[in-house]
Amino acid sequence: MRNDSIELIISGRRQRRRRWILVTAALAAIACMLCCAMLLLGNTIYPVKDVIRALSGEQIKGVSFAVNTIRLPRMLAGLFAGFAFGIAGYTFQTMLRNPLANPNVIGITSGSSAAAVFCITVLHTSNTVVSIASVIAGLATVIIMYLLSRGRSFSIGRLILIGIGMQAMLDAVISYLLLVSAQQDIPTALRWLGGSLNGSQMRELPPLVITVFIFAPIIILLGKHLSLLELGEQSATSLGVSTDKTRIALILSSVCMIALATSTTGPIAFVSFLSGPIAKRLTGAGFSNAIPAGLVGVNLVLAGDLIGQFAFEVRFPVGIITGLLGAPYLIFLLIRMNRRGEL
Amino acid sequence: MSSSSALENKQLSPTPKNFTTVMVICVVLLGVCVIASLVFGSRLVRFNELIDGLFHPEIDTYGANIVRKRISRTVFSLLCGAALGVSGALMQSVTRNPIADPSILGVNTGAALFVVSGIAFLNISTANQYIWLALAGAAITAVFVFGIGSMGRGGATPVKLVLAGAATSAAISSLVSAILIPRAYVMDQFRFWQVGSVGTGSWSAIATFAPFLIAGILIAFITAPALNAMALGDEVATGLGVRTGVLRFIAALAGVILCGAATALAGPIGFVGLLSTHVMRLILGADLRFVIPMSAISGAIILTISDVTGRLIGSPGELEVGVVTAFIGAPLLIFLAMRSKVRSL
Numbered sequence: 312m313r314n315d316s317i318e319l320i321i322s323g324r325r326q327r328r329r330r331w332i333l334v335t336a337a338l339a340a341i342a343c344m345l346c347c348a349m350l351l352l353g354n355t356i357y358p359v360k361d362v363i364r365a366l367s368g369e370q371i372k373g374v375s376f377a378v379n380t381i382r383l384p385r386m387l388a389g390l391f392a393g394f395a396f397g398i399a400g401y402t403f404q405t406m407l408r409n410p411l412a413n414p415n416v417i418g419i420t421s422g423s424s425a426a427a428v429f430c431i432t433v434l435h436t437s438n439t440v441v442s443i444a445s446v447i448a449g450l451a452t453v454i455i456m457y458l459l460s461r462g463r464s465f466s467i468g469r470l471i472l473i474g475i476g477m478q479a480m481l482d483a484v485i486s487y488l489l490l491v492s493a494q495q496d497i498p499t500a501l502r503w504l505g506g507s508l509n510g511s512q513m514r515e516l517p518p519l520v521i522t523v524f525i526f527a528p529i530i531i532l533l534g535k536h537l538s539l540l541e542l543g544e545q546s547a548t549s550l551g552v553s554t555d556k557t558r559i560a561l562i563l564s565s566v567c568m569i570a571l572a573t574s575t576t577g578p579i580a581f582v583s584f585l586s587g588p589i590a591k592r593l594t595g596a597g598f599s600n601a602i603p604a605g606l607v608g609v610n611l612v613l614a615g616d617l618i619g620q621f622a623f624e625v626r627f628p629v630g631i632i633t634g635l636l637g638a639p640y641l642i643f644l645l646i647r648m649n650r651r652g653e654l
Numbered sequence: 655m656s657s658s659s660a661l662e663n664k665q666l667s668p669t670p671k672n673f674t675t676v677m678v679i680c681v682v683l684l685g686v687c688v689i690a691s692l693v694f695g696s697r698l699v700r701f702n703e704l705i706d707g708l709f710h711p712e713i714d715t716y717g718a719n720i721v722r723k724r725i726s727r728t729v730f731s732l733l734c735g736a737a738l739g740v741s742g743a744l745m746q747s748v749t750r751n752p753i754a755d756p757s758i759l760g761v762n763t764g765a766a767l768f769v770v771s772g773i774a775f776l777n778i779s780t781a782n783q784y785i786w787l788a789l790a791g792a793a794i795t796a797v798f799v800f801g802i803g804s805m806g807r808g809g810a811t812p813v814k815l816v817l818a819g820a821a822t823s824a825a826i827s828s829l830v831s832a833i834l835i836p837r838a839y840v841m842d843q844f845r846f847w848q849v850g851s852v853g854t855g856s857w858s859a860i861a862t863f864a865p866f867l868i869a870g871i872l873i874a875f876i877t878a879p880a881l882n883a884m885a886l887g888d889e890v891a892t893g894l895g896v897r898t899g900v901l902r903f904i905a906a907l908a909g910v911i912l913c914g915a916a917t918a919l920a921g922p923i924g925f926v927g928l929l930s931t932h933v934m935r936l937i938l939g940a941d942l943r944f945v946i947p948m949s950a951i952s953g954a955i956i957l958t959i960s961d962v963t964g965r966l967i968g969s970p971g972e973l974e975v976g977v978v979t980a981f982i983g984a985p986l987l988i989f990l991a992m993r994s995k996v997r998s999l
């Protein structure tokens with residue numbers, strides 16, 4: 312009898328593991344296909360052979376410019392930003408145990424944006440300084456929000472309300488900075504307000520790529536601890552997680568990724584919010600969903616950009632497409648949570 | 655409501671002790687605001703020019719004409735502020751929720767969506783047409799947001815309402831951008847509206863606005879005693895002879911008319927209702943017969959001060975008044991969230 316149930320549990324776990332691997336592989340495959348599509352599609356559709364030759368460094372008239380200068384940076388920006396948004400959003404949602412607690416809703420993105428716009432329009436600093444400032448501002452926003460929402464006892468509802476208030480203030484600051492800034496700085500700064508892959512350049516990418524390569528593995532490695540944190544403070548501690556250290560490492564990594572992804576593509580609406588829940592739906596419970604969530608983020612950004620580029624007569628930036636897809640889901644999620652009395 | 659009619663009610667419930675003081679301070683502040691709004695701007699007006707502009711219509715100097723231009727703007731901002739203040743008081747009372755404000759509930763973006771669709775698909779272009787579309791948009795969004803926010807256990811708690819409002823705003827603003835991007839001409843027309851500015855205030859806009867303002871404020875004054883009763887709870891109110899369903903509907907309608915009309919003409923301006931009502935409640939207590947009129951006055955003061963501030967710090971251009979009110983209003987939201995108990999979130 313006892314052996315039976317143990318075997319059941321083991322086989323169930325094996326099944327879930329198989330599902331996790333399958334889903335992750337499928338997501339990765341779709342992401343690869345979307346990457347190829349990003350390189351192949353455009354105003355002119357070049358033969359695959361030419362695209363590959365252009366990528367490997369051969370100079371082909373027309374193809375080289377279109378692929379290497381326009382499409383490749385665009386694809387890479389979408390790839391890394393999507394991964395960063397997805398994985399960071401998932402981390403926040405899991406850590407705070409609430410799908411609504413994501414960097415967009417609680418104002419972290421606005422903090423980074425405000426700092427970046429300030430650096431661009433007022434201080435005229437280099438890209439590196441902009442990136443660093445946006446990371447610091449993102450972290451500062453998190454810390455301030457945490458301190459404000461601590462009160463007598465921490466509550467996620469309070470955190471969200473305070474986050475929305477902070478966001479309103481920071482957005483006001485951004486509007487002010489855009490108003491007083493010189494005309495030539497505005498296009499650069501506007502990028503910080505609506506997410507778009509338009510005009511991604513190769514030289515802007517290294518900070519984001521490096522950040523993702525450093526911090527995504529940290530979050531993935533801490534995945535097990537993160538799942539334990541989801542059980543609640545006390546359970547996690549008794550299962551051997553040093554909760555404070557884990558939390559600090561996780562917050563630091565996610566904020567760095569969010570800030571740099573935002574500095575490259577702007578805040579692409581709802582990607583960080585949608586990725587976690589979608590990944591969870593697909594893989595089921597039981598395993599850390601950091602990688603699937605990141606891949607879902609990649610797929611959302613790349614698919615959104617392709618739809619925005621080619622599905623309509625006009626080219627829409629990716630942020631609008633993800634916004635149109637994501638907002639109804641947010642409303643649906645709210646309705647469901649309200650019905651169940653989870654809020 | 656004047657202080658004399660407030661005094662007549664003394665037997666029923668006493669006038670707040672500090673009512674006269676508050677009234678005097680507010681009127682003085684209002685006067686200061688009006689003068690500041692006439693004097694300050696991208697060009698500072700001298701005192702004799704101010705006098706010329708106000709009292710000597712025959713004098714035709716540059717400064718006097720600037721003052722005359724600024725008169726309509728000032729009147730418009732006072733009226734809009736009053737409308738937003740009363741609207742905030744009504745909405746907070748109807749939803750029994752301290753953070754109900756047109757901007758937080760997403761009503762502004764709802765109005766914006768309808769106006770944009772009107773410009774894009776129906777080729778409308780006059781304020782008279784804007785106002786009806788904006789009212790419809792505001793009403794539908796308010797019902798939608800409140801519907802989602804009040805589902806489930808505990809009714810419409812602040813956090814549920816805020817989230818429903820934020821989600822709806824996000825959805826609607828994506829739609830607005832999707833409509834705008836392919837249509838440069840709509841973008842041009844919409845930009846003037848979107849800025850959330852009282853700078854467009856002309857006498858014709860005021861004339862369009864006035865009937866809505868008067869209707870809304872009248873309803874607010876008439877329903878104030880009944881709303882007071884409803885604050886004690888629906889059962890008590892019913893016992894006192896109030897038909898709560900009808901009352902809620904009428905008061906909410908007045909709230910939406912006020913903020914919808916203000917939004918239609920001035921563009922989205924947030925947090926004025928939240929700020930003015932809370933300040934007045936803090937000073938005067940919960941009696942809506944005093945809070946509503948004083949919210950109107952303080953709303954007018956807040957919006958006009960914000961407008962002047964926007965003109966000064968944005969000089970030589972101007973910073974939209976909606977940006978200024980968001981910056982001073984949002985800390986109040988944070989403060990309210992910090993003070994509230996976990997249960998009531």
